[in-house]
Amino acid sequence: MSSQSVLASARYGKDLVRVFRVVREGSWHHVVEYNVKVLLEGNIETSYTEADNSVVVTTDAMKNITYYLAKISPHILSPERFALHLGTHMVSKYAHIHKSFVTVEKLRWSRIPVGAEGQEQPHPHAFVRDGADKRTVEVEIDASAGKDKIVAKVSSGIADLLVLKSTGSAFTGYIRDEYTTLREVDDRVFSTSVDLKYTFAPFAISAPTDAKGLDFPAPSQDTPGGVWDGEIVAERVRTATLEIFALDESASVQATLYKMAQRVIAENADVQTVTYNLPNKHYIPVDMKYIGVDNTTPSKAEVFVPVAAPSGLISATISRKQG
Numbered sequence: 001m002s003s004q005s006v007l008a009s010a011r012y013g014k015d016l017v018r019v020f021r022v023v024r025e026g027s028w029h030h031v032v033e034y035n036v037k038v039l040l041e042g043n044i045e046t047s048y049t050e051a052d053n054s055v056v057v058t059t060d061a062m063k064n065i066t067y068y069l070a071k072i073s074p075h076i077l078s079p080e081r082f083a084l085h086l087g088t089h090m091v092s093k094y095a096h097i098h099k100s101f102v103t104v105e106k107l108r109w110s111r112i113p114v115g116a117e118g119q120e121q122p123h124p125h126a127f128v129r130d131g132a133d134k135r136t137v138e139v140e141i142d143a144s145a146g147k148d149k150i151v152a153k154v155s156s157g158i159a160d161l162l163v164l165k166s167t168g169s170a171f172t173g174y175i176r177d178e179y180t181t182l183r184e185v186d187d188r189v190f191s192t193s194v195d196l197k198y199t200f201a202p203f204a205i206s207a208p209t210d211a212k213g214l215d216f217p218a219p220s221q222d223t224p225g226g227v228w229d230g231e232i233v234a235e236r237v238r239t240a241t242l243e244i245f246a247l248d249e250s251a252s253v254q255a256t257l258y259k260m261a262q263r264v265i266a267e268n269a270d271v272q273t274v275t276y277n278l279p280n281k282h283y284i285p286v287d288m289k290y291i292g293v294d295n296t297t298p299s300k301a302e303v304f305v306p307v308a309a310p311s312g313l314i315s316a317t318i319s320r321k322q323g
């Protein structure tokens, strides 16, 4: 039995580490809430093949390191930088760990506007969950060429950004054959839950420098508005996505997706590729002919059934043209 199998790959760690951090600037507070995943690769094969736990950094320790860095990292307010800090810390702290994979999901906490109508000011320490969408960051730290030759790959994104428009969307001209029952429409409801991911070019990054490995220098080709300013990029991508969704006279989900992606690439010099996954959440006009009421002609359609399943699923990756 043993000669027939080989350990092809192995990776382990902690998932769903929930952490909330407050940073106080006097009475002006900043807060972040993250769901963190930390996975490691390296010389860990024998823990699988020989029950050798001497190579195991416990997943419990990974959770503790996550909380400790949440306490002391100067990068905690940026999910990109926090993930880079955590990932580089893991490979530099443990000699036999060559790669780390850190995922951070950032939940929305926005300042509550208070004050007289039209003169609202953001509250210094009261926040509201003003959307179910999440900002996501995935970092891969590769130290397999040496602890002084670490390469970082970062991709960021948005998940669960639910949008709907009640006009400004048509769908016509598609293949019509014996399987086609869909009616062509010049006006329909368009709703999707945006899931997108954009990648930055890989870059060299130094290991944490002090004895405890608690800080690390910026990436060598740090550029303003790039991975080091992830919040700026994320806000631009969110705004571009929402604006194109609202303003585009949509010919299809595919065509609107492409316009969103083109704007993301045009506005963010450090973004190399962007991938959108757009479910087409169908809203079907109720047929009321049985009672002599027209609710199916697009201009007369007012009552719809939101259909959870099945949904379309339109996806594409758009890259920056080289050269």
Ligand SMILES: O=c1[nH]c(=O)c2[nH]c(=O)[nH]c2[nH]1
Pocket (backbone or CB within 6 Å): 171, 182, 251, 252, 253, 254, 280, 312, 314
């Ligand atoms: O925007 C759309 N793209 C499709 O590919 C498709 N297919 C379908 O049935 N409805 C739609 N809508």
